[in-house]
Amino acid sequence: MFTFRTPPDGPPQSLGPLETEVLELIWQHGPMTVREVLEALPPEPKRAYTTVMTILSRLAEKSLLTREKEGNGFRYHPATDKASFEMDNAKRIFSSLFSGFGRHAIQPLVESLDNLDSKDLEKLEAQIQHLRKQRNDLD
Numbered sequence: 001m002f003t004f005r006t007p008p009d010g011p012p013q014s015l016g017p018l019e020t021e022v023l024e025l026i027w028q029h030g031p032m033t034v035r036e037v038l039e040a041l042p043p044e045p046k047r048a049y050t051t052v053m054t055i056l057s058r059l060a061e062k063s064l065l066t067r068e069k070e071g072n073g074f075r076y077h078p079a080t081d082k083a084s085f086e087m088d089n090a091k092r093i094f095s096s097l098f099s100g101f102g103r104h105a106i107q108p109l110v111e112s113l114d115n116l117d118s119k120d121l122e123k124l125e126a127q128i129q130h131l132r133k134q135r136n137d138l139d
Helices: 017-029 034-040 049-061 082-115 118-138
Strands: 065-070 073-078
Touching: 017 034, 017 049, 017 073, 034 049, 034 073, 049 065, 049 073
Parallel strands: none
Antiparallel strands: 065 073
16 A cells, blocks of 8 residues: 655655555554564564664654654654544645646546545535635635
């Protein structure tokens, strides 16, 4: 699984499979050290301590994790919960798509809505009506 993250000033970036797996572990288990992440990962493929340390450092550099000093190392914490992360990334991706492709980005999006259940479609319709009302109030 690849998770997309769009930097404010650039095109979407994808997180690699190991970055995604490590982030998922920390969301599930809470704050973890490099050793704890290494032990929680599946035994195959075998990964080096330094590989996991590098992945955690990169996730911290991307502001997806925060870290606090613990002994000779760090304990890594999620910078946000999974739902907020996914919502923020979806907004950034769609914003990037719309700014790059304009109205041409909307048709595939609308066509993909058939995967939503009725309740989700109703929520989406209510959000669209709310946006229309806000715009009308500004006019």
